[in-house]
Amino acid sequence: MVKITDVARHAGVSPSTVSYALSGKRPISEETRRRIEASIHQLGYSPHAGARALASRRSNVLALVIPLRAGIHVPVVMQFAASVVTAARQHDHDVLLLTQEEGEAGLRRVADTALVDALIVMDVQLHDPRLPLLRALDRPSVLIGFPQSSEGLTCIDLDFRAAGELCVEHLAGLGHRVIGLVGSPPEVYVRETGFAQRVVQGFTAAADRNRLSSSVRPCESTPAAARRVAERLLREQPALTGVVVHNEPILEPVIDAFEGLGLRVPGDLSVTAICPDELAELVRVPVTSIAVPAAEVGAGAVDLLMKKLGGGCAPEATLLSPRLTVRASTLPRP
Amino acid sequence: MVKITDVARHAGVSPSTVSYALSGKRPISEETRRRIEASIHQLGYSPHAGARALASRRSNVLALVIPLRAGIHVPVVMQFAASVVTAARQHDHDVLLLTQEEGEAGLRRVADTALVDALIVMDVQLHDPRLPLLRALDRPSVLIGFPQSSEGLTCIDLDFRAAGELCVEHLAGLGHRVIGLVGSPPEVYVRETGFAQRVVQGFTAAADRNRLSSSVRPCESTPAAARRVAERLLREQPALTGVVVHNEPILEPVIDAFEGLGLRVPGDLSVTAICPDELAELVRVPVTSIAVPAAEVGAGAVDLLMKKLGGGCAPEATLLSPRLTVRASTLPRP
DNA sequence: TTCCTCCGTCGAAGCGCTTCGACGTCCCGC
DNA sequence: GCGGGACGTCGAAGCGCTTCGACGGAGGAA
Numbered sequence: 209m210v211k212i213t214d215v216a217r218h219a220g221v222s223p224s225t226v227s228y229a230l231s232g233k234r235p236i237s238e239e240t241r242r243r244i245e246a247s248i249h250q251l252g253y254s255p256h257a258g259a260r261a262l263a264s265r266r267s268n269v270l271a272l273v274i275p276l277r278a279g280i281h282v283p284v285v286m287q288f289a290a291s292v293v294t295a296a297r298q299h300d301h302d303v304l305l306l307t308q309e310e311g312e313a314g315l316r317r318v319a320d321t322a323l324v325d326a327l328i329v330m331d332v333q334l335h336d337p338r339l340p341l342l343r344a345l346d347r348p349s350v351l352i353g354f355p356q357s358s359e360g361l362t363c364i365d366l367d368f369r370a371a372g373e374l375c376v377e378h379l380a381g382l383g384h385r386v387i388g389l390v391g392s393p394p395e396v397y398v399r400e401t402g403f404a405q406r407v408v409q410g411f412t413a414a415a416d417r418n419r420l421s422s423s424v425r426p427c428e429s430t431p432a433a434a435r436r437v438a439e440r441l442l443r444e445q446p447a448l449t450g451v452v453v454h455n456e457p458i459l460e461p462v463i464d465a466f467e468g469l470g471l472r473v474p475g476d477l478s479v480t481a482i483c484p485d486e487l488a489e490l491v492r493v494p495v496t497s498i499a500v501p502a503a504e505v506g507a508g509a510v511d512l513l514m515k516k517l518g519g520g521c522a523p524e525a526t527l528l529s530p531r532l533t534v535r536a537s538t539l540p541r542p
Numbered sequence: 543m544v545k546i547t548d549v550a551r552h553a554g555v556s557p558s559t560v561s562y563a564l565s566g567k568r569p570i571s572e573e574t575r576r577r578i579e580a581s582i583h584q585l586g587y588s589p590h591a592g593a594r595a596l597a598s599r600r601s602n603v604l605a606l607v608i609p610l611r612a613g614i615h616v617p618v619v620m621q622f623a624a625s626v627v628t629a630a631r632q633h634d635h636d637v638l639l640l641t642q643e644e645g646e647a648g649l650r651r652v653a654d655t656a657l658v659d660a661l662i663v664m665d666v667q668l669h670d671p672r673l674p675l676l677r678a679l680d681r682p683s684v685l686i687g688f689p690q691s692s693e694g695l696t697c698i699d700l701d702f703r704a705a706g707e708l709c710v711e712h713l714a715g716l717g718h719r720v721i722g723l724v725g726s727p728p729e730v731y732v733r734e735t736g737f738a739q740r741v742v743q744g745f746t747a748a749a750d751r752n753r754l755s756s757s758v759r760p761c762e763s764t765p766a767a768a769r770r771v772a773e774r775l776l777r778e779q780p781a782l783t784g785v786v787v788h789n790e791p792i793l794e795p796v797i798d799a800f801e802g803l804g805l806r807v808p809g810d811l812s813v814t815a816i817c818p819d820e821l822a823e824l825v826r827v828p829v830t831s832i833a834v835p836a837a838e839v840g841a842g843a844v845d846l847l848m849k850k851l852g853g854g855c856a857p858e859a860t861l862l863s864p865r866l867t868v869r870a871s872t873l874p875r876p
Numbered sequence: 877t878t879c880c881t882c883c884g885t886c887g888a889a890g891c892g893c894t895t896c897g898a899c900g901t902c903c904c905g906c
Numbered sequence: 907g908c909g910g911g912a913c914g915t916c917g918a919a920g921c922g923c924t925t926c927g928a929c930g931g932a933g934g935a936a
Contacts, residue, residue: 211892222916227894234895235913254654258601259892261592262921269657272639276624282617290610293641302657305606305639307627320588323603323636430824431794460765490764545922556886561924568925571884593922596891 210251219247230255261322270296270513271324273306273315275331280396281456284484284500285330288352291506292328299514301325312341319347326513328352332363334400348516350509354402354525362516364508364526368403368482371498371530372410375452375480378496378532380418383541384450384478387415388441390434390462391426392455407454407482421445431461438465449541453481453495460491463537478538485533494535501528544585553581564589595656604630604847605658607640607649609665614730615790618818618834619664622686625840626662633848635659646675653681660847662686666697668734682850684843688736688859696850698842698860702737702816705832705864706744709786709814712830712866714752717875718784718812721749721756722775724768724796726789728760741788741816755779765795772799783875787815787829794825797871812872819867828869835862 216223221240228234229244236244247253261267272292274285293303304324306314308331315338318324325347329338332353342349343360351363372389379387389411391397392404408424415422423444427437442448451466453459459481463473471477473493481488481497488497505528512522550557555574562568563578570578581587595601606626608619627637638658640648642665649672652658659681663672666687676683677694685697706723713721723745725731726738742758749756757778761771776782785800787793793815797807805811807827815822815831822831839862846856 209892212894213892223893224895224917225915228915231894234915237914240914252654254651256596256892257655257657258592258595259921260655260894262590262596262923263892263894265894265921267592269638276620282620286610286616286620289639290641293639294643297644302652303639304603305623305627305637307624309628310631317588318636320586321591321594323591431826492765543922546924547922557923558887558925559885562885565924568885569883574884590922593891594924596893597922597924599891599924 209256210253212253212255214251215244215247215253218251219244265322267322267325268300269302269304269324270510271304271306271315271318271327273308273327273329276307276309277331280331284456284502287484287500287502288330288506291503292510295507295510299510301510312338315341315345319345326350326517328509328513332402334402334405348513350512350516350522352505352509354406356402358524360524362512362522362524362526364505364512365403365528366498366500366505367527367529368406369410369413370527371482372407372412372452372454373414374410374498374530374532375482376411376414376418376420376422378480378534378538379450379452379478380414380420382450382478382538384420385541386421386445386447387450387452388422388445388448389424390437390441390451390453390455390458391424393428394426397426404454411452421447427455427458427462429455429457431458431464434458434461435465435468438462438469442466442469442471449476450478450538451480453479453483456483456487459483459487459495463491463493463495474537474539475542478541480532480538482530488533488535491537493537496533496535496538498530498532501531504528543590544587546587546589548585549578549581549587552585553577599656601656601659602634603636603638603658604844605638605640605649605652605661607642607661607663610641610643611665611733614665618790618836621818621834621836622664622840625837626844629841629844633844635844646672649675649679653679660684660851662843662847666736668736668739682847684846684850684856686839686843688740690736692858694858696846696856696858696860698839698846699737699862700832700834700839701861701863702740703744703747704861705816706741706746706786706788707748708744708832708864708866709816710745710748710752710754710756712814712868712872713784713786713812714748714754716784716812716872719754719875720779720781721754721784721786722779722782723756723758724771724775724785724787724789724792725758725760727762731760738788745786755781761789761792761796763789763791765792765798768792768795769799769802772796772803776800776803776805783810784812784872785814787813787817790817790821793817793821793829797825797827797829808871808873809876812875814866814872816864822867822869825871827871830867830869830872832864832866835865838862 212223212226216226229236229241296303327349330352332351334356336355353365354363396404425437481495485499488495515522546557550560563570563575630637661683664686666685668690670689687699688697730738759771815829819833822829849856
């Protein structure tokens with residue numbers, strides 16, 4: 209293994225000079241830097257991560273806690289993870305993957321052993337048991353998602369309430385008066401996952417504001433459940449002409465179900481969804497939708513963390529505004 | 543921060559004794575160990591990962607390279623990742639997440655900086671550009687998936703060839719004489735991803751062996767493509783009564799497509815798939831299938847790595863035998 | 877009883893890096 | 907012409923842990 213002293217000797221300088229040349233924390237003359245870089249290259253030097261972490265008290269590793277629970281849509285989680293990794297790399301950090309299995313103990317472990325400098329936590333519940341720990345930890349953290357109160361924390365996410373509202377406003381703007389929400393699986397609400405509830409709140413608030421008749425139905429992520437929910441919505445509100453779907457796996461099944469009940473999309477029924485663009489575009493009738501901007505959220509989370517690591521302070525709440533992409537599934541009410 | 547010297551002082555022993563008590567690398571009397579454990583608990587000590595890595599030349603971190611490319615089925619990847627993390631934790635290791643973005647440079651970086659002790663690489667191509675690097679690296683690695691030649695490497699995966707064969711044998715055993723394979727998206731074959739090709743090989747070999755008439759069609763992961771492929775298969779082989787699907791996202795669309803063409807499943811057409819059990823069970827007609835045993839593969843990969851890290855040697859190839867679960871989608875030929 | 881071995885513990889020497897204070901040197905302003 | 911910065915570099919002191927050799931004492935064999 210080639211170490212910094214080898215490089216130093218080869219370049220005819222002291223180890224500290226090599227270190228400074230590498231970190232840029234002190235000025236180094238152009239010529240010396242060049243020599244050092246050449247030596248590094250020739251010798252194939254790469255600094256030992258452990259030694260660096262020990263001496264600098266920075267591991268340059270972030271922890272990412274990903275959810276693997278029922279009812280979550282895996283591809284979206286993966287998008288988050290990928291964007292976090294990419295963003296972290298841009299800041300010269302790596303990402304340690306934690307699952308929720310280990311729970312709070314895992315968070316505490318990686319933080320206490322200084323394995324990581326900071327933490328990113330996904331799939332936050334309204335009353336998440338990890339919150340006290342995160343508040344108490346000496347390492348900064350960012351939550352992707354919002355608990356009941358973000359006090360003393362740093363949270364970032366799509367503004368799901370606004371997303372729910374925006375879907376309704378879009379439908380209302382097209383003249384629809386009777387609308388329904390096909391929601392996430394019941395367990396997601398039972399767990400009090402913030403984003404699902406917030407969509408419902410936004411949906412309901414906007415419906416009331418626009419004096420629309422509305423109803424909300426959680427729905428298991430199976431085609432059969434989709435059919436049941438469609439039937440039920442239609443039975444309760446026969447004049448239904450607009451639907452919002454917040455449940456990725458059954459977007460297409462829901463549309464199929466309504467068509468099976470004799471409603472053409474978008475002829476008789478306008479459909480909007482909160483789901484990734486790829487999904488919305490893949491459906492038989494491309495669906496007007498609001499995407500979760502996973503890349504932005506991931507990058508934003510990392511940026512917030514870097515700010516905190518740099519000693520700066522970060523806002524408690526960062527809400528990204530929803531953007532609705534109009535596709536073929538929504539039309540003015542006939 | 544509480545360190546090992548603090549624990550040592552508190553317990554009235556030397557730091558090395560604490561270290562040995564923790565690692566078990568030398569015998570420590572029952573009583574001393576108890577005192578040390580008590581001190582650790584009271585003081586809330588956790589060893590500094592960086593210091594440990596520096597002194598012991600082991601970071602206790604594994605790198606996991608996950609694929610994020612077109613045509614791969616994300617939930618399966620996630621299952622692998624989760625099982626790797628779980629297995630790694632059981633061996634007191636953590637997992638560093640790498641995406642393929644950084645490519646070979648990323649592998650080299652985490653290996654050379656001693657950030658990780660070993661590597662797990664997923665989504666291996668037949669002629670994967672990373673192979674020479676993995677062979678040359680001074681750190682052990684395990685591939686999940688098989689390249690053309692596994693010489694000098696350690697690979698583990700479901701035996702996809704056997705899986706393809708098993709699907710055919712099952713259909714042949716039921717009396718079907720004309721069968722088709724709805725494969726993965728074309729780009730997966732173009733990339734020469736081993737597992738997809740091996741299914742085709744197994745399918746073809748078993749079909750020939752059983753003197754079945756067979757044909758193979760790659761298929762994009764969209765319902766429209768599924769419909770086209772179904773039509774085409776049927777046009778070419780009007781007597782078709784058996785189909786193998788190796789393309790998770792369109793399993794249900796393929797069945798819909800055939801039913802749309804007038805074939806009842808399983809009445810007129812038997813369908814088997816290579817896909818996760820959850821998916822196979824979720825379809826309208828539960829599908830006879832072979833699952834990729836993600837948990838086993840992940841755990842196996844970690845075990846192999848641990849063996850190599852312990853100085854042992856690991857077999858170049860570990861193929862897990864496919865297991866076929868019979869469900870409602872296959873029946874004897876009428 | 878003597879010698880040897882094994883057990884349990886200690887002290888010290890690093891592991892490879894960063895960082896702090898110090899020390900010339902050069903240049904600028906007065 | 908001289909004081910004072912800024913610049914560029916060095917040496918040394920750790921960062922917190924593991925590990926190696928050593929050592930005293932207990933116990934068994936001869």
